[in-house]
Amino acid sequence: MQAMKILTPDFFARPTAAVARDLLGKVLVRRGLRARIVETEAYLGARDRASHARFGPRGRSSVMFGQPGRLYVYLVYGMHHCMNVVTEEDGTAGAVLLRAAEGLDGAEPKTLSGPGRLCRGLGVTRRENRLDLTDAGSGLFLADDGFRPARVGVTSRIGVAYAGPWARRRLRFYLPGNPSVSGA
DNA sequence: GCCACGATAGTG
């Protein structure tokens, strides 16, 4: 294991699917807690019928159209939070949903499986919406510790059956065999 | 205003 290098804006200012794939194995750092990302999903711009950005640069998803490397947090089903990382250049919509991670601080890896449980485990709520993940002083940032996935699994996204043809797009990325990857 | 519906998770 080598030194942690914080991810900079240029990492996020790229096509969303590439960022989603490259976030696998990166480390979320939250108040000294560390968790390795094992599952992500890419949500594209206005034409992606599964993306909140389909409503345009208004309302809760306006952050998706802004600066790369910001956090987008929203509430689903009235009770669970979901955290996303904003991608693409400022002015272009895109975000990566973080769906699962494993905590690295205990003797055993702590499972944070599913977007709701990941947010719960890290204490992330809408208070953290729009937080700058590229600022180490933010209380939440992303780092590269040198980990490189041997393999990456790709499937369609979870829970977007309503999105017509976009439901079938292969925009979910995960580390095959990792026990913290969410089943459903 | 009002209403339908989730980028989920826990229980039966």
Place this chain on the structure above:
DNA sequence: ACTATCGTGGCG
């Protein structure tokens, strides 16, 4: 498979 629970977006 059922449902808790509430913010958002669509519509009028």
